[in-house]
Amino acid sequence: MAVNRAKDGAPGFLTTRFEALLAWGRKYSIYPFTFATACCGIEVMGAFGTHYDLSRFGAEVVRFSPRQADMLLVAGTVNYKMAPVLKRIHDQMLEPKWVVAMGACAASGGFYNNYSVLQGIDKILPVDVYIPGCPPNPEGIIDAVVAIQKLLETGAPRAAERWPIKI
Amino acid sequence: MAEEKKSAVLETLVGKFGDDIVSTHSDFGDDTALVRRERIVEICTFLRDDPALRFDFAMDLTGVDYLGEEPRFEVVYHLYSLEKKHRVRIKTRVPEEDPVIDSVIPVWAGMDWYEREAYDMYGIVFRNHPNLKRILMYESFVGHPLRKDYPKARRQPTIGPDE
Numbered sequence: 090m091a092v093n094r095a096k097d098g099a100p101g102f103l104t105t106r107f108e109a110l111l112a113w114g115r116k117y118s119i120y121p122f123t124f125a126t127a128c129c130g131i132e133v134m135g136a137f138g139t140h141y142d143l144s145r146f147g148a149e150v151v152r153f154s155p156r157q158a159d160m161l162l163v164a165g166t167v168n169y170k171m172a173p174v175l176k177r178i179h180d181q182m183l184e185p186k187w188v189v190a191m192g193a194c195a196a197s198g199g200f201y202n203n204y205s206v207l208q209g210i211d212k213i214l215p216v217d218v219y220i221p222g223c224p225p226n227p228e229g230i231i232d233a234v235v236a237i238q239k240l241l242e243t244g245a246p247r248a249a250e251r252w253p254i255k256i
Numbered sequence: 257m258a259e260e261k262k263s264a265v266l267e268t269l270v271g272k273f274g275d276d277i278v279s280t281h282s283d284f285g286d287d288t289a290l291v292r293r294e295r296i297v298e299i300c301t302f303l304r305d306d307p308a309l310r311f312d313f314a315m316d317l318t319g320v321d322y323l324g325e326e327p328r329f330e331v332v333y334h335l336y337s338l339e340k341k342h343r344v345r346i347k348t349r350v351p352e353e354d355p356v357i358d359s360v361i362p363v364w365a366g367m368d369w370y371e372r373e374a375y376d377m378y379g380i381v382f383r384n385h386p387n388l389k390r391i392l393m394y395e396s397f398v399g400h401p402l403r404k405d406y407p408k409a410r411r412q413p414t415i416g417p418d419e
Contacts (some may be wrong), residue, residue: 170394173415204401204410205393213414 112241115159115185117147119237122158122182124175127165129224130191136227143227146234155181160237161214162230166194168205176213187240187247189233190216193223215248257304263287265344272302281299286345293331293348293357300363303335303344311344314360317370319378323404327351329380333360350380359385377402 121143122131136143143149152158155178167175179188190210193199197221198208210216218236220229240247266280266287276299278290292301316334327349336343350357359382360367371382372391379400382388390397396415399406401406 135409169397169412169415204406204412207414208411 098142104184108244112244116241118150119146119148119187120150120152120158121148121158121160121162122152123162123164123176124141124178125162125164125190126167127166127173127192127194127224129195131165132224132242133162133191133230136230140225141231143231145230146238148234155179156183158182159185160187160189160234162189162191162233163195163210163214164191164224166199166201167207167210168248169207170205172207172213175210184249185247186249187217187237188214188249189218189220189230189232190239191213192221192225193221196221199223215251217248257339265342268308269299269344272297272306287343288345289346290347290349293350296348297345297358297360297363299346300333300360304363310337310339310341313338314364314367314370317360317367317382319374319380319402321378321402321404325338329378331357331374331380335405339418355379356381356383358383361385376400379403 123254125133135141137149137151148160155161159182161179161182163175179186188210190196194201194206195210196216198206200223202208207213217240218233220233222229239245266282266289269289270277270280273291273295276292276295277355278292280287280289282288300382303309313335313336314333314389316332318329318332320332322328322330329350331348331350333341333346335346348357355378357380359370359371361382361384368385368387369391371385374380375382375385375388376390376392377400389395393401394415397412399410
């Protein structure tokens with residue numbers, strides 16, 4: 090390996106390789122945390138089930154503690170009363186973390202244009218990937234995981250780095 | 257047979273309270289009485305305790321906003337008698353400038369959360385309610401969202417974790 094041939098005082102090469110190696114490892118071990126509040130949650134179950142089998146993409150270990158998760162999958166309607174709960178869950182997750190807004194409600198409020206529903210979780214959280222649909226089918230979730238893998242692969246900045254939203 | 261039984265409820269009510277019952281009807285077989293709000297607790301107590309009526313089951317309480325009419329708000333009580341198997345709907349109007357009505361919790365304890373909901377959504381104040389605060393919306397929410405003049409597009413400030 091390049092490590093053996095490295096000269097003294099040339100760690101830059103090694104650092105780059107290490108990050109690439111780390112990204113490669115992360116890419117296939119994204120631990121999701123599902124925040125399912127509506128019908129999108131049913132599609133999430135389908136995505137993790139045997140037929141669609143999200144574990145083929147390395148994202149099968151669903152964590153039910155945000156402290157152990159990498160990816161927050163917000164599946165469903167989030168209202169103003171729920172918003173601080175979601176924000177706190179996101180705060181409890183360790184860096185690096187990714188946020189997926191699944192479905193019309195999480196992305197924009199959907200057809201709930203009313204007094205109680207948050208008009209998209211990007212009002213309070215930096216969102217990396219949006220999945221369109223009402224609800225999206227399980228392929229959409231797989232597509233989102235692959236999109237996050239691409240972010241890791243290319244080293245593209247996460248939404249949290251691009252949009253430092255403070256509430 | 258069923259018609260006679262229903263109108264008997266309204267007849268008993270009118271016979272007892274007279275002019276405090278503003279109007280009655282039995283449209284589509286639903287006995288309905290519009291009553292004066294000052295007497296609501298007495299009327300409800302009578303409906304519950306009278307041996308011929310026995311409305312022991314307060315099924316629902318809700319508000320209505322008739323924007324543009326005077327009085328503006330209406331409080332609707334849906335009552336059922338488990339013993340007599342009959343129903344009645346009591347309505348009472350509440351003006352906008354003084355949206356206050358006596359709580360019927362002393363009559364039916366189960367009306368607690370319904371009255372809180374009507375307060376939350378319409379801003380109708382139930383006098384003598386032991387815990388009249390919002391039930392669906394959060395404490396810092398401003399306004400009453402089911403009022404017809406609440407703007408559809410109004411957004412409330414996003415709240416923090418402790419509110």
